[in-house]
Amino acid sequence: xxxxPSIHQQRIYDFVRTGSGSAKIEAVAGSGKxxxxxxxxxxxxxxxTVTFLAFNKKIADELKSRLPEHVRAATxxxxxxGAWRYAVKSVGAPLANKTVQLAxxxxxxxxxxxxxxxxxxxxxxxxxxGIGAIVEDTVAAWKDLSDRFDIYPERAGAxxxxxxxxxxxxxxxxxxxxxxxxxxxxxxxxxxMPLVENVSFFxxxxxxxxxxxxxxxxxxxxxxxxxxxxGRLIAVGDTRQAIYGFRGADSExxxxxxxxxxxxxxxxxxxxxxxxxxVRLAQTVVPHIEASATAPEGEVVLDVRTSETGGFxxxxxxxxxxxxxxxxxxxxxxxxxxxxxxxxxxxxxxGVGCRVLGREIGAGLVVLIxxxxxxxxDKLTEKLNVYADREISKLLxxxxxxxxxxxxxxxxxxxxxxxxxxxxxxxIPAVCDSIQNLFVDTGTGMxxxxxxxxxxxxxxxxxxxxxxxxxxxxxxxxxxxQEQESNLRYVAYTRAKKSLYFLNS
Numbered sequence: 001x002x003x004x005p006s007i008h009q010q011r012i013y014d015f016v017r018t019g020s021g022s023a024k025i026e027a028v029a030g031s032g033k034x035x036x037x038x039x040x041x042x043x044x045x046x047x048x049t050v051t052f053l054a055f056n057k058k059i060a061d062e063l064k065s066r067l068p069e070h071v072r073a074a075t076x077x078x079x080x081x082g083a084w085r086y087a088v089k090s091v092g093a094p095l096a097n098k099t100v101q102l103a104x105x106x107x108x109x110x111x112x113x114x115x116x117x118x119x120x121x122x123x124x125x126x127x128x129x130g131i132g133a134i135v136e137d138t139v140a141a142w143k144d145l146s147d148r149f150d151i152y153p154e155r156a157g158a159x160x161x162x163x164x165x166x167x168x169x170x171x172x173x174x175x176x177x178x179x180x181x182x183x184x185x186x187x188x189x190x191x192x193m194p195l196v197e198n199v200s201f202f203x204x205x206x207x208x209x210x211x212x213x214x215x216x217x218x219x220x221x222x223x224x225x226x227x228x229x230x231g232r233l234i235a236v237g238d239t240r241q242a243i244y245g246f247r248g249a250d251s252e253x254x255x256x257x258x259x260x261x262x263x264x265x266x267x268x269x270x271x272x273x274x275x276x277x278x279v280r281l282a283q284t285v286v287p288h289i290e291a292s293a294t295a296p297e298g299e300v301v302l303d304v305r306t307s308e309t310g311g312f313x314x315x316x317x318x319x320x321x322x323x324x325x326x327x328x329x330x331x332x333x334x335x336x337x338x339x340x341x342x343x344x345x346x347x348x349x350x351g352v353g354c355r356v357l358g359r360e361i362g363a364g365l366v367v368l369i370x371x372x373x374x375x376x377x378d379k380l381t382e383k384l385n386v387y388a389d390r391e392i393s394k395l396l397x398x399x400x401x402x403x404x405x406x407x408x409x410x411x412x413x414x415x416x417x418x419x420x421x422x423x424x425x426x427x428i429p430a431v432c433d434s435i436q437n438l439f440v441d442t443g444t445g446m447x448x449x450x451x452x453x454x455x456x457x458x459x460x461x462x463x464x465x466x467x468x469x470x471x472x473x474x475x476x477x478x479x480x481x482q483e484q485e486s487n488l489r490y491v492a493y494t495r496a497k498k499s500l501y502f503l504n505s
Contacts, residue, residue: 036236052208347447465493
């Protein structure tokens with residue numbers, strides 16, 4: 001090996017080389033987990049079959065040049081698609097809009113206008129949850145998906161029962177089409193149909209699972225089929241970076257994996273990303289994270305403020321002249337989106353080029369605007385306020401505080417964009433154009449503004465946390481929500497490689 005392993009890495013290598021059974025590796029942020037596991041698989045005999053399951057195709061492709069020849073880099077979806085094609089002797093590219101085509105065919109025009117979009121969304125989530133494959137097809141299961149993923153046909157004047165009835169027909173039609181015309185599958189079917197038909201998978205001696213804290217029940221079921229009897233699994237992830245509970249992610253994913261495969265637990269607790277100062281702050285949330293012996297001291301400043309010229313100063317009035325500019329390589333993170341949008345417009349007015357990361361966030365705002373079917377901006381504002389009051393009240397009555405907060409945040413984002421418009425250009429198309437121009441994922445030379453959720457997996461030399469008081473959220477009332485808020489702070493802190501600043505005003 002080209003580097004001296006830490007004591008934690010050496011224990012993992014020894015386990016792979018001379019141990020037995022399966023393991024889960026709790027890897028802190030910036031711990032070099034990918035490098036560690038790439039080195040670990042080099043100790044696996046070349047006579048053994050090994051599959052490395054990466055988070056997405058891009059990562060899988062990048063790993064191919066780093067892994068030994070006897071190790072396959074793949075994704076869950078590629079494994080599912082391969083098993084399906086082998087079982088049904090079918091080829092062909094997966095469909096991009098299969099459920100939409102089925103909806104146009106199986107729903108009347110009136111039914112499509114009332115519940116079409118909700119039914120289509122429910123079908124996708126049902127496949128992801130394994131309804132009809134590993135989860136019983138009940139009304140309660142469908143309603144749980146509706147609540148969990150914020151799919152409410154009531155907005156279009158329909159009932160959830162109508163949407164579920166339509167979704168069930170579409171799911172049944174989707175399964176029938178895949179059975180009779182096996183090449184007619186979509187992205188969701190790649191994991192779902194192999195479970196429905198109980199197809200056989202190529203079984204491997206070793207399974208390496210990256211980002212295992214984000215696996216769900218369907219993926220767990222597939223792992224059971226991929227690993228040969230007596231085979232060994234290594235699951236790598238960070239339980240404290242589980243922050244997607246509001247989307248339905250399984251916060252107990254690593255625990256479930258550990259139980260299912262009787263895993264031993266190994267820590268990977270040294271962060272090679274973060275400076276010592278940043279690690280000390282992160283330890284207030286995750287005590288077991290450690291700084292590397294070679295880490296620089298770095299800097300954590302608990303109070304900085306934006307300046308009149310678009311830079312920032314320390315919170316000490318006596319040092320107001322100590323003004324520094326924001327750099328294009330910096331990132332400003334916030335718990336919520338609306339404050340970022342407001343800050344972005346203030347920075348832009350000072351000549352600071354910036355973007356809000358999350359094109360899909362902007363697209364969602366545009367969809368919400370269009371769903372209001374307002375004739376002008378004033379009517380849009382009125383309808384959005386009525387919508388927010390109704391949805392928040394409904395969600396709070398169901399104990400779904402996090403989703404209620406998301407509704408408030410979306411409506412506040414749109415209100416902020418409207419306020420930024422010139423009085424002579426206050427039109428709905430102008431609102432949509434402003435949103436699409438602000439929320440972009442590509443481009444260089446611009447300061448990045450980003451929600452903490454969106455920042456996961458990213459890193460910058462200098463990070464600014466904007467309005468840290470928003471973490472924990474006032475809406476987080478249940479125990480699991482409060483745990484996720486704690487995880488959010490940890491994720492936010494550990495995006496910084498060198499310097500971390502708290503931008504309070």
